[in-house]
Amino acid sequence: METNRQKKIAGVLQNDIANVITQALRSAGVQNILVSVTKVRVTTDLSIAKAYLSIFPVDNIETILTEIDAVKPQIKHQVALLTKNQLRRMPDLEFFIDDSLEHIDKIDRAIKGNENPILDRDLLERRKKK
Numbered sequence: 001m002e003t004n005r006q007k008k009i010a011g012v013l014q015n016d017i018a019n020v021i022t023q024a025l026r027s028a029g030v031q032n033i034l035v036s037v038t039k040v041r042v043t044t045d046l047s048i049a050k051a052y053l054s055i056f057p058v059d060n061i062e063t064i065l066t067e068i069d070a071v072k073p074q075i076k077h078q079v080a081l082l083t084k085n086q087l088r089r090m091p092d093l094e095f096f097i098d099d100s101l102e103h104i105d106k107i108d109r110a111i112k113g114n115e116n117p118i119l120d121r122d123l124l125e126r127r128k129k130k
Contacts (some may be wrong), residue, residue: 046091
């Protein structure tokens with residue numbers, strides 16, 4: 001269960017990380033890529049912030065995530081400048097892919113199509129037996 005402090009910090013970081021990434025994409029001249037921060041979770045000791053990113057189009061998700069990981073120190077520095085009056089210490093950032101929209105799309109396609117994910121468990125990755 002998250003405390004109120006964790007929720008407040010997560011909300012501030014979510015907004016600031018989204019602004020920094022959007023500005024970095026604009027300044028780099030990257031077009032046709034939409035990156036949004038869907039969720040930020042902060043650990044109880046406020047040392048790590050896990051940011052979940054939704055990237056569109058989904059074709060180059062892994063390459064975009066590795067590029068974001070490569071500039072993680074710059075992103076952390078920019079966010080620290082934005083939150084310097086609200087946080088004493090900037091948490092370390094970790095970026096993850098939020099695949100919930102992709103999962104919803106797969107379910108939607110399965111419902112509209114002839115394929116039944118209930119009968120054929122291989123249609124949805126999360127339903128596969130391990």
